[in-house]
Amino acid sequence: MPSAFGVLKSANAVAQERARSKYTGNAARLDAYATPPTEERSIDYLERCASDRYALLRAIDDARSGGKKDEELKKVIREEEERREMRRTNGRGEFDEENASRDATGHFLLRLASSLKEEHERWFVENELELFKYRFGELSESGKESFMKTNGFDDYGAASERDVQEHKNELRDVLMADFEFRKALKDASVNNLKLGEFERKCAEEARNAKNWFVVGFEEVSPLVRTRRAYLIGGRAWIRKETLDQLVFGRFRTRLSLGMKKAKELFKQFEVAEANRLAPLLRAVHNKRSGRAYEGRRAYEGEGTMSISGIEQTQDSFPLCMRQLHNALKKKHHLTHGGRRQYQLYLKGIGLPLDQALVFWKTEFTKSPDCSAEKFEKDYSYGIRHAYGREGKRVNYTPHSCGQCINATPGEKDSHGCPFRTMTSGGNKNGEALHELLTKSMKIPEDASIKIVDKAKGMHYQIACGMTFAALHDGKEIEAGVHTPHQYFHESRNIIAPAPGEAAVATATTAA
Numbered sequence: 001m002p003s004a005f006g007v008l009k010s011a012n013a014v015a016q017e018r019a020r021s022k023y024t025g026n027a028a029r030l031d032a033y034a035t036p037p038t039e040e041r042s043i044d045y046l047e048r049c050a051s052d053r054y055a056l057l058r059a060i061d062d063a064r065s066g067g068k069k070d071e072e073l074k075k076v077i078r079e080e081e082e083r084r085e086m087r088r089t090n091g092r093g094e095f096d097e098e099n100a101s102r103d104a105t106g107h108f109l110l111r112l113a114s115s116l117k118e119e120h121e122r123w124f125v126e127n128e129l130e131l132f133k134y135r136f137g138e139l140s141e142s143g144k145e146s147f148m149k150t151n152g153f154d155d156y157g158a159a160s161e162r163d164v165q166e167h168k169n170e171l172r173d174v175l176m177a178d179f180e181f182r183k184a185l186k187d188a189s190v191n192n193l194k195l196g197e198f199e200r201k202c203a204e205e206a207r208n209a210k211n212w213f214v215v216g217f218e219e220v221s222p223l224v225r226t227r228r229a230y231l232i233g234g235r236a237w238i239r240k241e242t243l244d245q246l247v248f249g250r251f252r253t254r255l256s257l258g259m260k261k262a263k264e265l266f267k268q269f270e271v272a273e274a275n276r277l278a279p280l281l282r283a284v285h286n287k288r289s290g291r292a293y294e295g296r297r298a299y300e301g302e303g304t305m306s307i308s309g310i311e312q313t314q315d316s317f318p319l320c321m322r323q324l325h326n327a328l329k330k331k332h333h334l335t336h337g338g339r340r341q342y343q344l345y346l347k348g349i350g351l352p353l354d355q356a357l358v359f360w361k362t363e364f365t366k367s368p369d370c371s372a373e374k375f376e377k378d379y380s381y382g383i384r385h386a387y388g389r390e391g392k393r394v395n396y397t398p399h400s401c402g403q404c405i406n407a408t409p410g411e412k413d414s415h416g417c418p419f420r421t422m423t424s425g426g427n428k429n430g431e432a433l434h435e436l437l438t439k440s441m442k443i444p445e446d447a448s449i450k451i452v453d454k455a456k457g458m459h460y461q462i463a464c465g466m467t468f469a470a471l472h473d474g475k476e477i478e479a480g481v482h483t484p485h486q487y488f489h490e491s492r493n494i495i496a497p498a499p500g501e502a503a504v505a506t507a508t509t510a511a
C-alpha cells in the first residue's frame, strides 16, 4: 500500500498536505484509474477520501435502488460529487487538481476496502461503473476521443472515409436489418417512415464515416450475435452509439481485474499497516452515519434461526417477506423468483441449511401436486445451491432492496418489493397497498396514506422505512432500509433485547 500511495503520514493536517502536494495523475474530467496517486498524504486525509468515496457510491446505489435513473440519477451524482469535492473540473470546466487527487485516492482506497468481501466487490464495481457512465456521458465527442486515446481504448479506431465508401452498401443493408437502429429513428420522431424514405435514411447514415468504428473482433462477438456489431470485409464494425457500451464493458473488465490485484495488495501491506491503514479500510463498509447498517448476523450467523422462529418473528419481517411467507403458506408453492428471494432472506436471518430443507419440503409437500420425491428431484437442489453447497459453491448473499425493487414479477409471482408492485401497473392507485397496510398490518389510516404516497412517488425504501416506524412506535432505521434482512435485524434490536438470540431462544423452547 505505501508503494501504491506514497508515504503515509500520521499527524499532518490535511490543509498542510494540500498546500504541499501536487497531483500528477490523470488531468481529465474522467479517469480510468489505471494507476494510483503517489503523493504523500496523512492518514486523516486518506480516511476522509475513503469515506467520501463510499458516501458517493452509496448515494448512487440508494438512488438506483429507489428507481431513479436518467436526469434524476445524474442530479444525485452531480450534487454528491460536489458535496464530496470529487468533481474533477471546476464550474468553468477547468481541471481541478485537488479534487482529482481526492477522487483518485478515494477510488483506490475503496477498491482495496471492497476487495475484502465478494458482496462489497460486486457493489463497488456496479456503482463505480454507474459513476463512470455518468462522467463519460458528460464528455463532449472530442473529450470522449481524447479519453479513449489516453486510456488505452485507442484500438477502437474511427473508420476511415475510404473504408466506409468501399463498404457503404453493406453498411446500409445492415442498418436496414437493424431493429435497434429503426427504433432509434422512431424515437427521434422520424415516425411512419415509408420504405423508400427509410432506405434513403439508412444509406445516408451508412456513408457518414463519423458514424462508424472498426474494432477487434474478440471484444464484440456477443454484439455480433445481437446484431449490434457487423462483420464486413473481415473486420468488426460498430455504430457510434454502441461504442459507449464497449467502453463501459472494458472499464468493467478492468475494474474486475483491478479487484484481484487489490486483494493481493491488501495481503502484502496488511501486517505493516496493521495499526493504521488496514483497520481503516476494514471499517469503511461498516460505516454509515457512524454505525454498521448491514445485519450483524447477515448470512454469517447461519444457525441463529429455526423453523418455528420464522413464525414467531413475523412481526419483524419486512412487507416483501411477509408477502412471500403468506403466499407460501397459502399456495404451498412459490415460483422460481419467489423461492430464490425468500430462501436467501431466510438464510440471511440465520436459518441453517438442514432446517431450510425441512421447512421448504414441509410446505411444498402440503400441495397434492408435490410429492416428497418430486420435491427432492425438483426443488432441494435450489436450496442447497442458495447455501453454496451446489454448482459453483458460491456463498450467495440475500437480495438487497435494489434487487427486489428491480425484479419484474409476473402475475403468478409473489416476489419483488410490494411498495413497487402494489403501486404500479394495474395497482397504480395504491389502494391494495393501503388496504394491506391498514387492515393486515393495523397501521393507522393517516400514516398509511403518507406511506402509499411515498411509494407512488417511487420512493420505495423510504415508504418501507416509514412502515417500519409505524410498526415500531415511531422508531426509525437511522441508516435507511437497504436489505430485507437488515430490516429484520433492526426490528429485532427493538422488539427483543438481544436481537436474534431472543428469537432463537423462543424458537428453541417452542420447538
Ligand code: SF4
Pocket: 318, 319, 320, 321, 400, 401, 404, 405, 416, 417, 418, 419, 460, 461, 464, 481, 482, 483, 484, 487
Ligand atoms: S424496501 Fe426492501 S425490505 Fe422493504 S419491502 Fe421493499 S424490498 Fe422489502
